[in-house]
Amino acid sequence: xAIGKAPQAFPRSEYLRRLDxxxxxxxxxxxxxxxxxxxxxxxYLTGNFTRMLAIHALVVSTREEEPTLIVRRMCxxxxxxxxxxxxxxxIGYSESYVGKHDRDGFDAVIDFLHDLGVASQxxxxxxxxxxxxxxxxxxxxxxxxxxxDCTKAVDWIRGVKSDLEIEMMRQAAALADAAVMRxxxxxRPGVREADAAVEIMTAQVRGAEGAPPATGLRxxxxxxxxxxxxPHILWSEDAFRxxxxxxxxxxxxxxxxxxxxxxxxxIGPPSERLRRLHEAHAAGIEAALNVIRPxxxxxxxxxxxxxxxxxxxxxKESRCGYAIxxxxxxxxxxxxxxxxxxxxxTELKPNMTFHLMMGNWVEEEFGYEISETIRVTDTAVEVLTxxxxxxxxx
Numbered sequence: 001x002a003i004g005k006a007p008q009a010f011p012r013s014e015y016l017r018r019l020d021x022x023x024x025x026x027x028x029x030x031x032x033x034x035x036x037x038x039x040x041x042x043x044y045l046t047g048n049f050t051r052m053l054a055i056h057a058l059v060v061s062t063r064e065e066e067p068t069l070i071v072r073r074m075c076x077x078x079x080x081x082x083x084x085x086x087x088x089x090x091i092g093y094s095e096s097y098v099g100k101h102d103r104d105g106f107d108a109v110i111d112f113l114h115d116l117g118v119a120s121q122x123x124x125x126x127x128x129x130x131x132x133x134x135x136x137x138x139x140x141x142x143x144x145x146x147x148x149d150c151t152k153a154v155d156w157i158r159g160v161k162s163d164l165e166i167e168m169m170r171q172a173a174a175l176a177d178a179a180v181m182r183x184x185x186x187x188r189p190g191v192r193e194a195d196a197a198v199e200i201m202t203a204q205v206r207g208a209e210g211a212p213p214a215t216g217l218r219x220x221x222x223x224x225x226x227x228x229x230x231p232h233i234l235w236s237e238d239a240f241r242x243x244x245x246x247x248x249x250x251x252x253x254x255x256x257x258x259x260x261x262x263x264x265x266x267i268g269p270p271s272e273r274l275r276r277l278h279e280a281h282a283a284g285i286e287a288a289l290n291v292i293r294p295x296x297x298x299x300x301x302x303x304x305x306x307x308x309x310x311x312x313x314x315x316k317e318s319r320c321g322y323a324i325x326x327x328x329x330x331x332x333x334x335x336x337x338x339x340x341x342x343x344x345x346t347e348l349k350p351n352m353t354f355h356l357m358m359g360n361w362v363e364e365e366f367g368y369e370i371s372e373t374i375r376v377t378d379t380a381v382e383v384l385t386x387x388x389x390x391x392x393x394x
Contacts, residue, residue, distance in 0.1 A: 003077050008084055009047055009255035010164055015084045016065065018045055021157050023062055031124035031148050033116065034060040035109060035138075038129050040256075040326040040335075041154040042069070048083035049216070049256045049327075050075055054098060055105025059112060070109050072098060106134050110141045124150035152336060159323055159337050161351040165257060166375060169325075169353055171212050173259035173373055173384035175252025178211075179204040179220065180263050180387040183250075187265055187394055189242045193235035197222060204250060216253040218332060223247055228264075228367045231359055243268050247369040249359070251333060256326050258333030260355045261385045262371035265392040277368045278391040280312030281358035284320065285372060285389065288340070288356055292374065292381040298344035305340065305358075316360045324355040324373060352376045353384070 022045065026034050036042055036058040043049045045058060046069060054072035061067070066089045071079050076092030083090070093108035113119050119142050127135055128151035139147055161169070182203035186196045197220060205214045222235045224246045231249075240246065246265040251258050266274065287308035288301050298321075305320040321340030324333050333355070338346035340354065353375050361367035370389065375382040 002087075003081050005084075006081050009168065010084075012084050014162060014164055015045065015047065017162070018157070019060065019065075019067065022060055022154055025153055025157065026060070026062060026124060026150075029124065029148050029150065029153070030122045030146070031150065032062055032121040033113060033118040034124035034150055034153075035113075036060065036126060036154060038126055038154065038328070039330075040328040041126075041158070043256045043326050044154065044158045046079075046083040046085055047255070048079045048085075050078040050082055052079070055109075057106070057109045059109065059116070061116060061118065063116075063118075068112065070105070070112055072105065106137055107141070110138065113142065113145075118145075120144040122146045122148055124148045124153070126151050126153075128152065155335055155337050158325060159335060159352055160349050161325065161353055161375075163351070165325075166351055166353070168254045168257040169259055169373070169375070170384055171254040172214075172252035172257050173261070173386070174211050175204055175207045175214050175254070176250050176259050176261040176373070176385055177252075177387045178206070178208045179250040179252070180248070180261055183246075183248055183263070183265065184392050184394065187240055187246055187267065189240055189244075189267055192237075192239045193222065193224060194237065196240070197235045200248075200250065204252065207252075212254060214253045215255050216327065218251050218253065218258070218327065220251075221249040226365055229361050229364050231361055231367065231369075240267060245270070245274060247359075247367060249369060249371070253327065258324060258327050259373040259384055260324060260333055260357075260371065261373065261387060262357065262359055262369035263387060263390075263392060264369050265394055267394050270391055270393060273366070274368065275391065276312065277314060277360070277362070278370065280309045280314045281316075281360060281368060281370050282389060283308040283312060284316070284358050285356060285370065288320070289374070289381050289383070292348060292376060293379060294348055294350055294376060296348050298338050298340050298346045298348070299342055301340045301348075302342050302344070306342070309360075314360065314362065316358070318359070318361075320358060321354045321356045324353050348376045350376055350378045
């Protein structure tokens with residue numbers, strides 16, 4: 001018996017709305033068919049989040065209501081199961097394209113473009129997501145096409161969420177909150193970091209009682225003294241000790257919509273230096289929340305954050321936030337568009353979402369983390385994550 005559809009995160013009308021926005025952008029760029037190979041953008045336009053490790057692509061055509069998803073044949077049932085797409089809109093290419101030196105899955109995609117009758121028209125590619133070899137293949141096998149670089153075109157469209165997407169991110173935020181609160185319960189002297197990680201990630205998946213569970217998991221980033229200067233590492237084989245500082249970054253996942261959350265913990269009283277660093281970056285968050293509203297720019301937010309931190313005697317070199325949304329294979333939950341950084345003149349709009357990130361690794365042996373996932377509202381800002389905004393003393 002053929003596999004049926006999984007419970008869909010969104011109604012068909014929501015996906016068609018998104019596709020209409022993409023087709024408007026395609027028309028603006030004189031593109032008749034758009035080849036998308038960004039995993040997050042495929043999720044956005046279809047609902048599919050199968051772990052497709054082989055070459056895959058979504059072809060959006062202005063001629064057809066639904067796009068066509070082209071994947072390795074073994075991945076086709078999963079792609080149909082998870083997506084809103086009709087059965088004939090998921091094409092599985094044969095193993096003759098896999099593991100070969102003279103052909104690959106992009107040849108199957110190009111064959112489809114020829115069959116669709118668009119090989120001599122405007123073809124959009126996410127060139128920034130393709131290898132040089134793959135880009136050359138498209139140009140060589142589509143000699144009569146006008147190749148248009150559409151890198152990040154879909155990413156910018158999905159930067160403004162629908163109300164349905166915002167609700168999904170609220171659910172993801174609740175999962176991140178549950179993980180932080182569980183961390184506060186299980187981090188104790190003598191507990192192995194690995195054992196704590198199991199409990200925290202269980203909370204990431206299970207969530208709070210009565211709330212929806214996670215539909216995916218990205219392992220938490222957790223580091224304890226003396227590794228708190230390292231932002232992007234996992235737990236170690238070590239155990240927590242009296243006096244340890246623990247920095248943690250967790251996320252919640254609902255149908256690939258992500259909310260991120262950072263908090264720091266101290267086993268015993270924190271040092272004066274750590275307490276001051278917490279106060280500085282908590283002030284940075286408050287400064288940002290006071291200025292975020294539609295019409296402001298990302299640079300406006302960055303300026304007030306950096307000023308607040310410097311007034312407390314510290315300096316933050318890294319950006320203080322970035323657009324967040326659907327999980328990506330290559331960049332976690334980061335949307336590759338807007339950043340809270342000096343000079344980013346992206347205008348804030350309602351239902352944009354950001355990870356307001358105050359992680360700061362000030363020296364090779366010292367750092368601190370606190371953050372929130374936020375949404376721009378019609379008039380100001382909503383903080384989606386709800387865990388206490390504090391330096392936890394355990």
